[in-house]
Amino acid sequence: MFANERYNSIISSIESHGSVTVSELMKQFGVSVETIRRDLAYLEKHGMLRRVHGGAISVSDGSKVFDTLDKRVEENRELKCELSRAALELIHEDDSIAIDSGSTTNELAMLLRERFERLSIVTFSLDIIEMLRDKSGFRLIIPGGIYMPSERIFCGFYTEEALSRLHVSKSFIAPSSISERFGITINIDYFYNLQKAMMKISDRKVILADSTKFETASPIRLCGLDDIDTIITDSSLDDEIYRSYIRKNVNLIRA
Numbered sequence: 001m002f003a004n005e006r007y008n009s010i011i012s013s014i015e016s017h018g019s020v021t022v023s024e025l026m027k028q029f030g031v032s033v034e035t036i037r038r039d040l041a042y043l044e045k046h047g048m049l050r051r052v053h054g055g056a057i058s059v060s061d062g063s064k065v066f067d068t069l070d071k072r073v074e075e076n077r078e079l080k081c082e083l084s085r086a087a088l089e090l091i092h093e094d095d096s097i098a099i100d101s102g103s104t105t106n107e108l109a110m111l112l113r114e115r116f117e118r119l120s121i122v123t124f125s126l127d128i129i130e131m132l133r134d135k136s137g138f139r140l141i142i143p144g145g146i147y148m149p150s151e152r153i154f155c156g157f158y159t160e161e162a163l164s165r166l167h168v169s170k171s172f173i174a175p176s177s178i179s180e181r182f183g184i185t186i187n188i189d190y191f192y193n194l195q196k197a198m199m200k201i202s203d204r205k206v207i208l209a210d211s212t213k214f215e216t217a218s219p220i221r222l223c224g225l226d227d228i229d230t231i232i233t234d235s236s237l238d239d240e241i242y243r244s245y246i247r248k249n250v251n252l253i254r255a
Helices: 003-018 022-031 033-045 070-072 077-090 103-115 126-132 155-163 189-200 239-249
Strands: 019-021 048-052 055-057 096-099 119-123 138-140 144-149 154-157 168-173 178-179 183-188 202-208 219-224 230-233 252-254
Touching: 003 019, 003 022, 003 144, 019 022, 022 033, 033 048, 077 103, 077 202, 077 230, 096 103, 103 119, 103 126, 103 202, 103 230, 119 126, 119 219, 126 138, 154 155, 154 178, 154 189, 155 189, 168 189, 178 219, 183 189, 189 202, 189 219, 239 252
Parallel strands: 096 119, 096 168, 119 138, 168 202, 202 230, 230 252
Antiparallel strands: 019 055, 048 055, 144 154, 178 183, 183 219
């Protein structure tokens, strides 16, 4: 069994049971304790588990407090649809774009399917792949890697390496929070390298965030406001917050 296959199996076990032990994994894969320890160290480095004595546990068993993707999909859906319709104005037929994973970008993907006939789309989101896979004029580029069931994404070194070899005109990133003081912040650490990679390969970096995410902060700082080109939000954003960002020369589009 290849290392990548072991990684997928380990993550699936943790997603199902919350923890794994080194002895269980040695028996399951028929490999040495050193191999299992290397596997767990790799997965911990990429934010997919947390090592403990004798094994590993889910990253959710600790400081992580964050709704699953299934729950987030239903939150503020009307706001996400509204801002996604505004984002369509930045895209044209035959464009090449990169789309982050998440409940907001899922809404964007559904609108892309309705509005356009020919696009090249880079994404590590299985949801978006499933939505667009049978659209004949769409060229899907999928940077494969370790599959993370809870977020339905491909992630890890393989994904990041594949992304680094691509180029798109625009990337659409959906963070957890935005504030003038802390910039663009996220909740889940293993998204950091993926979103950074998408930003690096794009000519224009676009942030998608509904109005409830403004002037809040999450634990991980992705970048500053000066590092992105455009922020798109919905019409419910408070007028004073909107004016404050405009005064700071932030290119903020309110749907």
